[in-house]
Amino acid sequence: MHDTIETHFAEDELFHSFAGAQVAMIITNPNLDDNPIVYVNQAFTAMTGYKRSAIIGQNCRFLQGENTRKSDVDQLRQCIETNTSVSVDILNYRSNGEPFTNRLVVAPIHDAQGRVQFFMGIQKELSPQDVSSSANEIDDRLVEIQNRVRSDLSMIINMIRQQSSQDSSVPEDFAALSRRVETLQVLYDEMKLADANSNRDGIQLGNFLSRLIVAIAHVQGRPGVRMNMQLESLVLPIETAARVGLVVSELLTNAFQHAFERLDQGMIEVRMSSLSGGGVRLTISDDGVGIPTDMAWPDPANVGGRIVNGLIEGLEGTLHLGRGAAGSFVTIDVPAGGDMSDQFLS
Structure with missing residues (x-):
C-alpha cells in the first residue's frame, strides 16, 4: 500500500522554493x-x-x-x-x-x-x-x-x-521558456534531496509534483479558485519525472488561465496513482466552464499543445480528455519503462 500525500491550500499561501535552486x-x-x-x-x-x-x-x-x-x-x-x-x-x-x-x-x-x-x-x-x-x-x-x-x-x-x-x-517564447525553466528548477531542488538520500537515479514523484503544483498555484492562482491534490508516494527515473512535471505544468497552467473565465470560484484537483503494471496515472480536473466540444485539445497549433503532445509521445503515454457536467478532466497514463529517447523533438 502506497503512502499518499494529500494537500489542500488557498491561493494566498506562499511557496518560496519556486525557482529556488542554490546555483x-x-x-x-x-x-x-x-x-x-x-x-x-x-x-x-x-x-x-x-x-x-x-x-x-x-x-x-x-x-x-x-x-x-x-x-x-x-x-x-x-x-x-x-x-x-x-x-x-x-x-x-x-x-x-x-x-x-x-x-x-x-x-x-x-x-x-x-x-x-x-x-x-x-x-x-x-x-x-x-x-x-x-x-x-x-x-x-x-x-x-x-x-x-x-x-x-x-x-x-x-x-x-x-x-x-x-x-x-x-515574446511568447521568452515567457514560455521562463515558466518551463522554473518547472525544471523545482525538479533540480528535488534532485538535491534525492542525492542527499543516496538516491541518485530516482525522484520521489509525489514530493516533486506537490512542490510544483503549489508553486504554479501561487503564481497562476486567484481568489476563489481552490486547489486539491492527492498524490501517491512513487519513485520514477529522473528523465521520466522531468517530462511528467512539464506535462503537469502545462495542463495546470492552462486550467488556471482558462477554466474559470467569468466565474468567481472553482476547484482544480490533481490526482496521481500507480498503475497495476508499474506505470503512473495522472488526472487533472476542474469544475469550470469546460473545454468546448469543437475545440482540438491539446491544440497542435500552439506551443503548449505541441509540448504536451510531444512529451506524451516521448513517454509512450496516452492522454484522454473528458467533459463532465461541469468542467473538464484530463487523464494521462504513463507506462513503466517508456521510451525516453528524443525522437519527438525532431
Whole structure:
C-alpha cells in the first residue's frame, strides 16, 4: 500500500522554493541586440542584490566594475562570438557596490538544427575555501549542473520552435521558456534531496509534483479558485519525472488561465496513482466552464499543445480528455519503462 500525500491550500499561501535552486543561473539571447538577459533565477537575484525587473533586458556587463579585469571580459566576449563554452573567475559587483569573485561557466544552447538560440551562465560566488580548493573540482560540479540544464532546455526550446513563425512568437517564447525553466528548477531542488538520500537515479514523484503544483498555484492562482491534490508516494527515473512535471505544468497552467473565465470560484484537483503494471496515472480536473466540444485539445497549433503532445509521445503515454457536467478532466497514463529517447523533438 502506497503512502499518499494529500494537500489542500488557498491561493494566498506562499511557496518560496519556486525557482529556488542554490546555483545562480542566467539565460541570454544572442539573437537580440546586445545579447540581453531573458531569464534569471532566484539564486542570481539573491547573489547580486538586483531585482529581476532590473536585470531582464540588460547585458551581463552591468555586473562589471572598475576592478574587473579586461582579460576576463575578453574571454566572455570571445565565447559569445565563437559560440563556444568558457569558464572564468570574474570580479563582479552587487547592487550595493560590494565586489565579489564569481566562477562563471557559460555555454551555448542549440536548437535541433544546431543553431545557437541562447547562452546559459551557471555561476557560483567563490568563498575563501573555494579559492583555496581545486578549481577543477568546482568546475566539475558546475558543469554537471550545466549539462543537466542544457539538455532539458534544449528539449523545451526545440518544442517551442515548432510553433509557427519565429518572428510572431518571440515574446511568447521568452515567457514560455521562463515558466518551463522554473518547472525544471523545482525538479533540480528535488534532485538535491534525492542525492542527499543516496538516491541518485530516482525522484520521489509525489514530493516533486506537490512542490510544483503549489508553486504554479501561487503564481497562476486567484481568489476563489481552490486547489486539491492527492498524490501517491512513487519513485520514477529522473528523465521520466522531468517530462511528467512539464506535462503537469502545462495542463495546470492552462486550467488556471482558462477554466474559470467569468466565474468567481472553482476547484482544480490533481490526482496521481500507480498503475497495476508499474506505470503512473495522472488526472487533472476542474469544475469550470469546460473545454468546448469543437475545440482540438491539446491544440497542435500552439506551443503548449505541441509540448504536451510531444512529451506524451516521448513517454509512450496516452492522454484522454473528458467533459463532465461541469468542467473538464484530463487523464494521462504513463507506462513503466517508456521510451525516453528524443525522437519527438525532431
